[in-house]
Amino acid sequence: MPVEALAGGVLARLIQLKDPHPDVSRIYIGDTEQALGGRWVASIAGYGQCAMAADIVATVGGKEAQVRIYKQAAPAVWLLIDCDLEGQGIFLDVPELPVPFAITTDFDRVFCCGFGMLHWVEIPCSRP
Numbered sequence: 001m002p003v004e005a006l007a008g009g010v011l012a013r014l015i016q017l018k019d020p021h022p023d024v025s026r027i028y029i030g031d032t033e034q035a036l037g038g039r040w041v042a043s044i045a046g047y048g049q050c051a052m053a054a055d056i057v058a059t060v061g062g063k064e065a066q067v068r069i070y071k072q073a074a075p076a077v078w079l080l081i082d083c084d085l086e087g088q089g090i091f092l093d094v095p096e097l098p099v100p101f102a103i104t105t106d107f108d109r110v111f112c113c114g115f116g117m118l119h120w121v122e123i124p125c126s127r128p
Contacts (some may be wrong), residue, residue, distance in 0.1 A: 104128050106127065
């Protein structure tokens with residue numbers, strides 16, 4: 001699936017392959033600018049684990065105390081969670097669609113974003 005890359009102009013186009021091999025859940029391949037040779041290069045590849053309910057609940061819980069303060073500045077407050085994380089050989093990615101869980105929060109809406117902010121998933125929410 002071709003997508004435009006937002007990598008400071010270094011990558012002009014980016015191709016994402018989902019589940020290209022049993023040992024790899026996602027790979028991104030991009031072409032560099034002509035000044036860098038215009039060659040296609042693999043940017044990242046590895047096993048991706050989707051964020052689970054416990055990951056989202058823990059992240060939202062860590063921000064919940066600030067919702068009242070945020071609402072003094074804006075009537076609607078959204079929480080944007082960066083799921084573009086890697087470490088210990090595992091990449092964390094946005095939850096699968098449809099999201100198989102809902103959370104209870106004072107935030108008006110909660111979103112998870114993935115690699116390069118190319119993937120956005122809204123988490124179903126209910127009020128406490």
